[in-house]
Amino acid sequence: MALPLTRRKALRDQSVEELEVELLLEAVHRRHGYDFRDYAQTSMRRRIWKLVRSERLESVSALQGRVLHDPAAWERFVQGISVHVSAMFRDPHFFQAFRRHAIPVLRTYPFIRIWQAGSSLGEEAYSLAILLTEEGLYDRSLIYVTDIHEVTLRQAREGIYPADLMQKYTQNYLQSGGTRAFSEYYTARYDFAIMRPALRQNIVFSQHNLVSDKAFNEFNVVLCRNVMIYFNRALQERTYQLFHSSLSMFGILGLGAKESMQFMPLQHAYQQFEPGEKLYRRIA
Numbered sequence: 001m002a003l004p005l006t007r008r009k010a011l012r013d014q015s016v017e018e019l020e021v022e023l024l025l026e027a028v029h030r031r032h033g034y035d036f037r038d039y040a041q042t043s044m045r046r047r048i049w050k051l052v053r054s055e056r057l058e059s060v061s062a063l064q065g066r067v068l069h070d071p072a073a074w075e076r077f078v079q080g081i082s083v084h085v086s087a088m089f090r091d092p093h094f095f096q097a098f099r100r101h102a103i104p105v106l107r108t109y110p111f112i113r114i115w116q117a118g119s120s121l122g123e124e125a126y127s128l129a130i131l132l133t134e135e136g137l138y139d140r141s142l143i144y145v146t147d148i149h150e151v152t153l154r155q156a157r158e159g160i161y162p163a164d165l166m167q168k169y170t171q172n173y174l175q176s177g178g179t180r181a182f183s184e185y186y187t188a189r190y191d192f193a194i195m196r197p198a199l200r201q202n203i204v205f206s207q208h209n210l211v212s213d214k215a216f217n218e219f220n221v222v223l224c225r226n227v228m229i230y231f232n233r234a235l236q237e238r239t240y241q242l243f244h245s246s247l248s249m250f251g252i253l254g255l256g257a258k259e260s261m262q263f264m265p266l267q268h269a270y271q272q273f274e275p276g277e278k279l280y281r282r283i284a
Contacts, residue, residue, distance in 0.1 A: 020060035021045055024067070028077070031068050034148065035211040036081060038235035044081070051080045076151050086120040086226070087128045087165070089172035091257055092220025094129060094225070096177050097277040102252050103135050105281075106220065112141040115219045115246060117210060118227035119147040126185075127173075128223070129199040134179050138202060144217065146208035153205045158193035161186075166193050210239050215246040222247055225278075226256035240266050245283070253280045 021044070025037045036044065040237040052063050055073065066073040084208065089095050106112050112132075114127050125145040132138040147153050158274040161169075186193040208216070210227070222243045228236050243253060244266050253261075255278035261267045 017045070017060065020064070021048060024060055024064040026047065027064055028066055032074065033212070034078065034209070039210065040230050040231050040232055043230055047081055051077060054080070075151065079151065080238075082147075082149055085254050086123045086171050087172060088123045089176040089178075090124065090127075090225075092172050092175035092177075094176075094254070094257070094277060094279070095127065096175075097274060097279050098131065098254065099135070099177050101273040101279060102221065103137070104256075105250070105252065106137055107135075107140075109220055110140065112137060112221070113217060113219045114141060114143045114221040114223070115147045115217070116143060117208070117222065117224040117243075119145045119205070120152065121152060121161075122159060122205075123161070123169075124170065124223065124225065125156065125203055126199055127176075128161060128194050129203060130173070130178070130185055133199070141202055143203045144219075145203055148207070148209050148211075150207055153207060157200070157205045159200060159237040160192050162193075163188055163191050163193050187227065210242065211235065215242060217246065218248050219246050219251060220248055221252045221254070223254040224256075225254060226258070229256060229258050237265060240264050244269065247282045249282060251282045254278065255280075 003114045008259075021041075022037075025044075029035045029037060048060060048063065052058075052060060055063060055066060057063055057066070063077075068074075114128065116128060121123055122145065125143060128143060129138060132141050143155075145156060147156070152279045166182070166186070166188075170197070173182045184196075185199065186195050188194075210224075224239070224243065228239055231239065240261070247253060255261070257278060259278060261270050261280055267281060271283040273279045273281060
């Protein structure tokens with residue numbers, strides 16, 4: 001039985017759209033070296049179409065032409081494709097678990113190296129610096145904070161956030177086990193909150209692409225939270241392998257609430273500290 005004409009047209013349109021998206025991501029990879037081809041396709045298409053509309057274009061193919069030839073459009077593309085959804089002490093229970101389980105382990109090390117991958121705008125990096133400061137470990141820690149995009153890293157380095165976010169961040173901080181007044185860690189200026197310079201002194205901000213770049217050091221802790229949910233299975237597995245090769249034996253891996261080591265090839269090499277918390281220790 002033949003499909004109705006409208007259904008056949010919808011399938012053709014979908015096929016063309018998929019081809020356009022595939023060609024766009026291939027072109028971006030060849031022209032700029034950014035590989036988004038293994039990102040989860042549903043969310044990728046949604047973000048691409050949002051960019052098409054914001055650029056006031058009619059098709060994904062038109063977006064491809066603009067991204068390849070207009071440097072400003074390319075910057076807007078990377079910013080639009082990248083997901084910048086974070087908060088200080090996001091998921092406070094995770095930071096509680098980090099205090100309970102990771103901190104006692106880190107106290108045994110003379111020097112602590114931490115990799116915080118997929119930094120977004122730096123909120124988690126400053127959260128970690130605050131936590132380590134309160135636990136008396138920041139002076140012997142070095143936090144490598146990486147992201148794919150230099151513009152995002154520049155904003156993270158500045159550590160400037162809208163003041164109206166501080167109330168929520170303060171709640172998160174207190175729920176995470178914070179022991180001081182959160183206002184000690186920033187200076188209010190007009191409509192913004194500027195993080196204290198002391199929190200940046202042991203942070204190295206650097207560009208790194210989880211898709212294509214390799215391990216660059218050995219770490220006691222790797223945190224990558226709420227990034228791999230945007231990757232397909234193959235890219236998730238490659239990223240876990242990258243983190244595994246970057247972690248020292250008995251090193252600690254922290255993931256986002258919707259991410260898990262379960263059913264991954266390296267699952268056997270990690271032990272979860274406690275059920276429900278995405279905090280793991282490398283044991284093999």
